[in-house]
Amino acid sequence: RRISPLEGEMAGRPEGGAWRQPEDKSTRFFANGNFYTPDRKARFIAIRPAAQTRTNPDYPLVLNTGRVRDHWHTMTRTGKSPRLSQHMAEPFVEIHPADAQHYGIGDADIVRVSTAHGEVLVRALVTVRQRQGSVFVPMHWTDQSSARARVDALVAPTTDAISGQPASKNVAARIQRFAATAFGFAVLAERPASIDADYWSLASCPTGWRLEIALRSGRDWTGFAAALLGLEGETLAYHDIAGGHHRFARFAGSRLVGALYLAPTPVAVSRGWAVEQLGADHADRQARLAIVAGRPGGKSVDRGAIVCACFGVGANQIAEAVRGGCTSVAAIGSALHAGTNCGSCRAEIKTIIDGRRLQAAE
């Protein structure tokens, strides 16, 4: 790619140009410990930071945007990988528990994040990993993959004069619970042509798509399901009108075309298990009823949310291994392989181990 004047200066090429290939093409840039300067040493370049955005009563939180481990930029490539999409399948905002409590936001609620520039709708992820007073929203989701989650809508359209980097950190923001009255989760063999929901997020999975939705007001759910799952084949449905729970599963022969779960609160169906049902055989009536129930039947195992994308290992499997005596990341790796490839899931594995230890101690 082309390099900016600053990068060029750092690389000993003030005129800019293209990144120079290492002479030994089998190595990475700078792998030999040398920079592209006459004396091979790096240069620190002093800069004067521009005035920083400060929070104010209207926008009392600091928003930072950034990446998640599984995706690159706007997912034009990584979004095509079902395995990478398993880990974080929808856009989210990380909120410290004290801030979540202050703003009346629960885990898995839908949240409106607003700045002076615009707003997004994303899922709440309440975690002590986030600093109190700050929130984090990832940068990867576009209008192709979610209803309204482009972080560029939140940040000022300014870039650094020298490096060209966008000002995508330290933005004054506020958060507000989105008053959804219905939440939904669906697995679909085909990508839907359109999605009639205030909030939605679509991710690829090995044999189709998984969809999260939230709506401010109810719908004719049978018509809604028909629009999403199609009209071909046989449909099984369950309705709890008073409780606001509706479930639909559509089959073409023994193949699951799609399943839709609706509830007045975030849907508690195992995503990993539901996704696997798209590729499974459902000739057996019990298997079909399990889809409508949204629960694995007797022989099926629910892996839980995928933690290790490299080996498809879920949180339930890790928790089970911890109960069985694996009390270190290395032990989990030996038992399940989780964490033994790219290693980017190790921190999350450790969090599960520590959480289990804490529970045991209490």
Ligand code: FES
């Ligand atoms: S995600 Fe790569 S080793 Fe777990």
